[in-house]
Amino acid sequence: xxxxxxxxxxxxxxxxxxxxxxxxxxxxxxxxxxxxxxxxxxxxxxxxxxxxxxxxxxxxxxxxxxxxxxxxxxxxxxxxxxxxxxxxxxxxxxxxxxxxxxxxxxxxxxxxxxxxxxxxxxxxxxxxxxxxxxxxxxxxxxxxxxxxxxxxxxxxxxxxxxxxxxxxxxxxxxxxxxxxxxxxxxxxxxxxxxxxxxxxxxxxxxxxxxxxxxxxxxxxxxxxxxxxxxxxxxxxxxxxxxxxxxxxxxxxxxxxxxxxxxxxxxxxxxxxxxxxxxxxxxxxxxxxxxxxxxxxxxxxxxxxxxxxxxxxxxxxxxxxxxxxxxxxxxxxxxxxxxxxxxxxxxxxxxxx
Amino acid sequence: xxxxxxxxxxxxxxxxxxxxxxxxxxxxxxxxxxxxxxxxxxxxxxxxxxxxxxxxxxxxxxxxxxxxxxxxxxxxxxxxxxxxxxxxxxxxxxxxxxxxxxxxxxxxxxxxxxxxxxxxxxxxxxxxxxxxxxxxxxxxxxxxxxxxxxxxxxxxxxxxxxxxxxxxxxxxxxxxxxxxxxxxxxxxxxxxxxxxxxxxxxxxxxxxxxxxxxxxxxxxxxxxxxxxxxxxxxxxxxxxxxxxxxxxxxxxxxxxxxxxxxxxxxxxxxxxxxxxxxxxxxxxxxxxxxxxxxxxxxxxxxxxxxxxxxxxxxxxxxxxxxxxxxxxxxxxxxxxxxxxxxxxxxxxxxxxxxxxxxxxxxxxxxxxxxxxxxxxxxxxxxxxxxxxxxxxxxxxxxxxxxxxxxxxxxxxxxxxxxxxxxxxxxxxxxxxxxxxxxxxxxxxxxxxxxxxxxxxxxxxxxxxxxxxxxxxxxxxxxxxxxxxxxxxxxxxxxxxxxxxxxxxxxxxxxxxxxxxxxxxxxxxxxxxxxxxxxxxxxxxxxxxxxxxx
Numbered sequence: 001x002x003x004x005x006x007x008x009x010x011x012x013x014x015x016x017x018x019x020x021x022x023x024x025x026x027x028x029x030x031x032x033x034x035x036x037x038x039x040x041x042x043x044x045x046x047x048x049x050x051x052x053x054x055x056x057x058x059x060x061x062x063x064x065x066x067x068x069x070x071x072x073x074x075x076x077x078x079x080x081x082x083x084x085x086x087x088x089x090x091x092x093x094x095x096x097x098x099x100x101x102x103x104x105x106x107x108x109x110x111x112x113x114x115x116x117x118x119x120x121x122x123x124x125x126x127x128x129x130x131x132x133x134x135x136x137x138x139x140x141x142x143x144x145x146x147x148x149x150x151x152x153x154x155x156x157x158x159x160x161x162x163x164x165x166x167x168x169x170x171x172x173x174x175x176x177x178x179x180x181x182x183x184x185x186x187x188x189x190x191x192x193x194x195x196x197x198x199x200x201x202x203x204x205x206x207x208x209x210x211x212x213x214x215x216x217x218x219x220x221x222x223x224x225x226x227x228x229x230x231x232x233x234x235x236x237x238x239x240x241x242x243x244x245x246x247x248x249x250x251x252x253x254x255x256x257x258x259x260x261x262x263x264x265x266x267x268x269x270x271x272x273x274x275x276x277x278x279x280x281x282x283x284x285x286x287x288x289x290x291x292x293x294x295x296x297x298x299x300x301x302x303x304x305x306x307x308x309x310x311x312x313x314x315x316x317x318x319x320x321x322x323x324x325x326x327x328x329x330x331x332x333x334x335x336x337x338x339x340x341x342x343x344x345x346x347x348x349x350x351x352x
Numbered sequence: 353x354x355x356x357x358x359x360x361x362x363x364x365x366x367x368x369x370x371x372x373x374x375x376x377x378x379x380x381x382x383x384x385x386x387x388x389x390x391x392x393x394x395x396x397x398x399x400x401x402x403x404x405x406x407x408x409x410x411x412x413x414x415x416x417x418x419x420x421x422x423x424x425x426x427x428x429x430x431x432x433x434x435x436x437x438x439x440x441x442x443x444x445x446x447x448x449x450x451x452x453x454x455x456x457x458x459x460x461x462x463x464x465x466x467x468x469x470x471x472x473x474x475x476x477x478x479x480x481x482x483x484x485x486x487x488x489x490x491x492x493x494x495x496x497x498x499x500x501x502x503x504x505x506x507x508x509x510x511x512x513x514x515x516x517x518x519x520x521x522x523x524x525x526x527x528x529x530x531x532x533x534x535x536x537x538x539x540x541x542x543x544x545x546x547x548x549x550x551x552x553x554x555x556x557x558x559x560x561x562x563x564x565x566x567x568x569x570x571x572x573x574x575x576x577x578x579x580x581x582x583x584x585x586x587x588x589x590x591x592x593x594x595x596x597x598x599x600x601x602x603x604x605x606x607x608x609x610x611x612x613x614x615x616x617x618x619x620x621x622x623x624x625x626x627x628x629x630x631x632x633x634x635x636x637x638x639x640x641x642x643x644x645x646x647x648x649x650x651x652x653x654x655x656x657x658x659x660x661x662x663x664x665x666x667x668x669x670x671x672x673x674x675x676x677x678x679x680x681x682x683x684x685x686x687x688x689x690x691x692x693x694x695x696x697x698x699x700x701x702x703x704x705x706x707x708x709x710x711x712x713x714x715x716x717x718x719x720x721x722x723x724x725x726x727x728x729x730x731x732x733x734x735x736x737x738x739x740x741x742x743x744x745x746x747x748x749x750x751x752x753x754x755x756x757x758x759x760x761x762x763x764x765x766x767x768x769x770x771x772x773x774x775x776x777x778x779x780x781x782x783x784x785x786x787x788x789x790x791x792x793x794x795x796x797x798x799x800x801x802x803x804x805x806x807x808x809x810x811x812x813x814x815x816x817x818x819x820x821x822x823x824x825x826x827x828x829x830x831x832x833x834x835x836x837x838x839x840x841x842x843x844x845x846x847x848x849x850x851x852x853x854x855x856x857x858x859x860x861x862x863x864x865x866x867x868x869x870x871x872x873x874x875x876x877x878x879x880x881x882x883x884x885x886x887x888x889x890x891x892x893x894x895x896x897x898x899x900x901x
Binding site: 049051071072073074075076077078080081082084085086087088089097098101102145146149155 | 524527529530531532546626
């Protein structure tokens with residue numbers, strides 16, 4: 001089922017929690033709403049679920065306008081952040097709840113619950129109460145309860161945030177597996193960019209209620225379109241840059257960062273004041289000299305095995321550099337002078 | 353080498369000794385007395401046989417159960433909707449209604465009974481007014497009056513427990529049900545009701561317990577409708593010498609019932625709670641104006657009916673009286689003048705006894721809490737069970753047990769003020785222990801260890817590093833102990849003697865002899881003395897009565 005949002009706004013008092021957001025979510029997509037807390041992602045999800053009537057805009061499921069459809073008639077399956085399992089019902093009864101509402105026959109109910117319990121690997125726990133389950137098990141029950149009604153759309157509100165780091169990784173893979181198997185349109189809310197990249201087909205980054213950027217994980221990672229997107233997705237060195245001149249033919253861009261001259265292999269941005277975003281792993285240590293090479297001093301070096309992370313004093317500020325799969329001779333000590341250049345293939349220049 | 357003789361072991365011994373002397377041994381004494389034949393002095397089951405065979409005694413048990421069941425049912429019927437309306441709907445003056453609704457909990461029940469007698473008893477204000485226009489009001493005496501007073505004073509327990517439950521269940525539960533396709537009624541019936549049910553049961557159990565243990569209301573308003581607590585008192589006090597065996601047997605029966613209820617509470621109800629650390633409380637909705645008005649009328653009406661009688665008592669205290677005849681509309685301070693000049697002793701007694709027993713309670717409560725929380729083990733488990741025992745014993749029974757135990761023998765306390773202080777102390781100390789031990793649970797042991805590590809000995813570390821952080825909670829607990837002690841009647845009535853009559857005794861006796869004016873004056877002093885500390889608690893410390901629940 002395709003989901004289309006047209007100009008959705010939601011206001012709480014003076015706060016514009018969601019501000020004119022338009023999106024199209026394709027059938028069978030795993031779509032993630034990503035952003036820091038307070039960015040409006042959960043509000044938007046709840047508008048889709050029908051818990052908040054939008055103050056402006058339209059929500060379509062397929063061709064159908066659902067603005068006036070009450071939440072219990074929207075046929076969405078929702079997984080809540082705290083799971084919201086019914087504490088007075090067993091695992092089985094929790095999963096059966098939605099089927100009972102739909103007056104599903106006994107035989108079919110048994111079959112569907114059985115299949116679901118196997119699908120999320122909860123065999124043997126049917127008679128337990130939620131209070132007797134671990135966090136991961138509760139998570140599976142919540143997922144099973146939402147999926148067993150065969151919803152058109154699966155909505156997940158930070159479903160993994162209450163689990164520990166290891167379980168989070170295992171569960172997100174499982175969620176992705178189940179979603180693919182069922183081919184169900186999924187809208188997933190998270191503030192964790194790594195989680196978002198790991199599971200999503202497409203991601204919408206939200207900030208202060210507005211849609212910041214929309215794209216596949218790769219598009220957003222490699223081509224952030226705003227400072228916010230660049231910083232939020234994967235962390236970045238961000239420099240304010242003044243364009244001095246540009247030779248479009250080569251191309252060669254001469255610019256100045258904090259008074260330090262720098263030459264980049266890039267085209268002229270829209271305006272003379274721009275931001276340069278360089279991810280730490282896009283900075284290359286080098287021995288060469290040249291107009292695109294920058295000199296600096298290592299302030300701290302953190303060796304993590306698979307990578308070394310340096311904080312280097314350069315360009316009138318600090319630059320974070322990551323060297324992946326380092327050789328032992330690559331490791332520089334604190335106080336050492338280094339030279340580096342920005343990987344010309346992969347820098348992002350943001351017109352603010 | 354482990355040191356056997358350290359301060360905390362000493363406290364253990366002391367605590368056990370106090371509980372043994374004040375609770376276990378006296379209870380054993382009346383239990384034993386119940387098996388002694390009043391005629392022959394030998395062992396017999398005569399008294400128990402009498403309770404279950406003679407209609408007179410059997411009726412007492414039935415009456416007790418009857419008023420308790422009816423009062424509980426009505427308290428639930430009022431308390432549950434009350435909680436729902438106030439927790440989930442907007443309504444004008446909501447916070448005022450909430451605050452006022454908790455007051456009946458702390459206002460003495462027998463003053464409630466007194467108030468209803470002033471209103472609807474023979475010669476009562478309403479009784480007379482209605483009679484003038486030729487309407488005969490239904491009699492307030494007997495079970496109807498008892499049930500009325502119990503319901504109006506105890507429904508707040510149901511209200512508070514249910515409100516707490518409603519507010520501790522995350523909004524997402526109902527949303528999850530809605531998302532799965534359930535309509536509003538279905539969500540209410542299949543999610544809201546079941547999750548709140550344990551709290552309803554818990555509240556109902558408290559109301560039932562308080563109703564069956566109560567003494568002041570049935571003795572004032574019950575007349576010929578006798579209940580267990582009243583009859584046990586009558587048997588013990590009887591002017592014809594009293595029947596310790598029968599008093600013991602009736603007390604034992606009452607004890608079995610109250611114990612049973614307490615165990616039920618501890619092992620069944622307490623385990624069935626669905627409270628979660630609610631992230632988002634249920635939504636407070638604005639209903640349609642007509643519905644809002646109806647809900648408001650219900651809540652405000654109940655609160656008004658519960659509190660209006662107490663206002664009448666206060667008005668009566670400044671009204672000209674002669675015996676049972678009240679001249680409403682004619683102002684007079686005579687009752688107060690009499691209370692303060694001619695008979696001020698009961699006022700002094702009440703304050704003195706409440707203060708002494710509260711101070712004892714604070715110290716004992718603090719020490720025992722420490723043992724329970726920090727010295728966990730078999731001994732502390734036993735101590736926990738023992739110190740909570742008085743909660744399961746009706747005041748009358750406790751009074752009878754203490755009076756019967758300490759009137760002869762090595763320790764003679766009956767007829768002194770000390771036995772009153774002891775009774776108050778032991779009856780209220782469980783509240784102090786509950787509040788302080790839950791405070792102590794929240795303070796990490798490392799705070800003390802840090803102090804010890806810096807060179808301060810263990811006991812002093814506790815006093816210097818832990819107690820100060822607990823102080824606000826201790827004060828709150830002490831205030832609640834003090835005000836409830838001030839209002840104590842059921843054990844006082846058995847234990848007091850002449851010069852040590854308290855305000856509660858004075859009110860009780862003057863009501864009995866038809867001196868409504870002076871009774872109202874003492875009752876007003878009592879009401880004010882209870883409300884002022886509570887006002888302080890609420891306004892200055894930002895806590896309320898629920899601290900002690």
